[in-house]
Amino acid sequence: MLQKNVFPIEKIRVPVKRMKTLxxxxxxxxxxxxxxxxxxTPIRLREDGDRFVLIEGLHRLEALKALGEESVDGYLVHARLH
Structure with a gap:
């Protein structure tokens, strides 16, 4: 089950491919x-070392940035091992 957490916006990286859909x-x-x-609605992220990569919620993240917010509610998604 996903647990909602608060993440610092400055530690979230948005893939270039995703930014093209803004x-x-x-x-x-x-x-x-x-x-x-x-x-x-929380965004979804995955861990990437000490940072995070956006999976879902680009427009919500950018809206929060535009409002000057420093943190965002999100779910940390863990990759499943096959």
């Missing part, structure tokens, strides 16, 4: 929603 209008819309209701 829609500024969507970021603005989500930022407005966060101001009114707070962050409702």
């Amino acid at each position: 829609d500024p209008a969507k970021v603005e819309e989500i930022a407005e929603s966060i101001l009114e209701e707070g962050q409702i």
Whole structure:
């Protein structure tokens, strides 16, 4: 079961491929929603040494950055061994 934690935004790396899908209008819309209701849906991350890589939640992360936030609620996803 995934457990929600708080992660420092500065330690999150967004893959270049993922950044290409960024829609500024969507970021603005989500930022407005966060101001009114707070962050409702956590992002998903995976560990990469002492940092984290974004898996899901680019627009939420960018909206929080735009609002000047330093942390984000998220789930740490562990890779399964086959």
